[in-house]
Amino acid sequence: MGSGCSVTCAQCDYRATLELGYGMAGLGFTPMHCLDCDELVSVVSGNALDEPDVPMGTCPRCSGRRLLEWLLDEDTLEQSEPRPPLGLCPKCGGPIEISGRFIWD
Numbered sequence: 006m007g008s009g010c011s012v013t014c015a016q017c018d019y020r021a022t023l024e025l026g027y028g029m030a031g032l033g034f035t036p037m038h039c040l041d042c043d044e045l046v047s048v049v050s051g052n053a054l055d056e057p058d059v060p061m062g063t064c065p066r067c068s069g070r071r072l073l074e075w076l077l078d079e080d081t082l083e084q085s086e087p088r089p090p091l092g093l094c095p096k097c098g099g100p101i102e103i104s105g106r107f108i109w110d
């Protein structure tokens with residue numbers, strides 16, 4: 006199972022939902038900042054079952070490959086009070102807050 010969270014920018018209204026870790030389908034996701042569409046996205050970063058036809062390392066929204074790893078990992082997410090550094094808002098550069106968490110499979 007993977008974990009995930011909703012994030013909200015404290016400065017503008019930007020929101021995103023991010024997934025981390027591995028799910029039942031054997032795909033691992035890492036939150037990244039896509040420089041092409043300026044969105045936070047969950048990028049496929051691992052493929053445990055060697056599923057063919059799964060694009061790795063591309064933005065799920067625009068298929069761009071200019072991705073910056075965004076500062077969020079499962080340890081940070083598991084803390085009851087996530088501390089900075091989280092990454093910054095891709096729209097305004099403001100601080101991002103975690104507004105919800107979930108488990109996915």
Ligand SMILES: [Zn+2]
Nearest residue numbers: 014017094097
């Ligand atoms: Zn913002």
Ligand SMILES: [Zn+2]
Nearest residue numbers: 039042064067
């Ligand atoms: Zn993109």
